[in-house]
Amino acid sequence: MASDIRVKICGLRQAADVKAAVAAGAGYVGFVFFAKSPRNLDPEQAAGLALEVPEGICKVALTVNADDATLDRLLDHVPLDMLQLHGSESPERVRAIRARYGLPVMKAVGVAEEADLAQIDLYAQVADQLLIDAKPPKGAELPGGNGLAFDWRLLAGRKYWQRPWMLAGGLTPENVAEALRLTGARQVDVSSGVESAPGEKDAELIAAFLRAAQG
Numbered sequence: 001m002a003s004d005i006r007v008k009i010c011g012l013r014q015a016a017d018v019k020a021a022v023a024a025g026a027g028y029v030g031f032v033f034f035a036k037s038p039r040n041l042d043p044e045q046a047a048g049l050a051l052e053v054p055e056g057i058c059k060v061a062l063t064v065n066a067d068d069a070t071l072d073r074l075l076d077h078v079p080l081d082m083l084q085l086h087g088s089e090s091p092e093r094v095r096a097i098r099a100r101y102g103l104p105v106m107k108a109v110g111v112a113e114e115a116d117l118a119q120i121d122l123y124a125q126v127a128d129q130l131l132i133d134a135k136p137p138k139g140a141e142l143p144g145g146n147g148l149a150f151d152w153r154l155l156a157g158r159k160y161w162q163r164p165w166m167l168a169g170g171l172t173p174e175n176v177a178e179a180l181r182l183t184g185a186r187q188v189d190v191s192s193g194v195e196s197a198p199g200e201k202d203a204e205l206i207a208a209f210l211r212a213a214q215g
Contacts, residue, residue: 006028
C-alpha cells in the first residue's frame with residue numbers, strides 16, 4: 001500500500017491521544033462536539049487539545065446538525081482547520097456554513113446500499129471533502145463511530161467524485177489495508193477501531209492502524 005494514504009484519527013479526548021496520533025503520522029485529528037457521543041468535548045477542553053497539534057496536521061471539528069450559535073461558540077474557542085458535518089445537513093446548509101465561516105467543510109454521507117451513492121454526488125457539488133461512512137442502524141443514537149462497516153465493494157471501480165474523499169466506518173488495524181484495496185480510497189478515518197473502550201483511545205492501536213494503512 002502506498003504511503004501517501006492520509007489518516008484521520010477522530011474522537012480524541014486527551015493530550016496523550018493527540019500525541020499518539022501525531023507520533024504515528026496522522027494527517028488529520030478530529031474532535032467531536034456531539035453531546036450523545038462518548039467522545040464529546042466542550043469547546044474549552046478542545047481548545048487546549050488543539051494547541052497540542054503541530055502545524056500541518058488538519059484539526060477537524062465533528063458536529064451534528066449544529067446551529068450558527070453553536071458553531072460561533074465553537075470557533076470562538078477552538079482554532080480549527082475544517083468543519084465536519086455529520087448530521088442531516090442539507091446541501092444548502094453546507095453551502096451556508098462554508099460561506100459564513102470561511103473554513104473547508106467535509107460532509108459525511110452514510111452508505112448502506114447502492115442507492116445511497118446518489119447522495120454523495122449531490123454533496124460533492126457543495127462540500128470541500130466527503131466522508132463516506134456506514135449508515136447508522138435505525139434508532140442508533142450516534143450518526144457515526146458505531147464501529148460498523150458497509151459493503152466496500154459498492155465503491156469498487158467507481159468513477160470517483162471531483163472532491164477529495166475519505167472512507168470511514170468499522171475500520172480497524174486488521175481490515176484497513178483490505179478496505180483501501182477494495183475501494184481505492186486515499187484517505188481513511190477511524191475512531192472506535194483504535195479504542196480500548198468507547199471514547200478511550202489506545203496509542204498502540206493508533207500506531208498499528210497507521211502502519212497498516214500506510215505500510
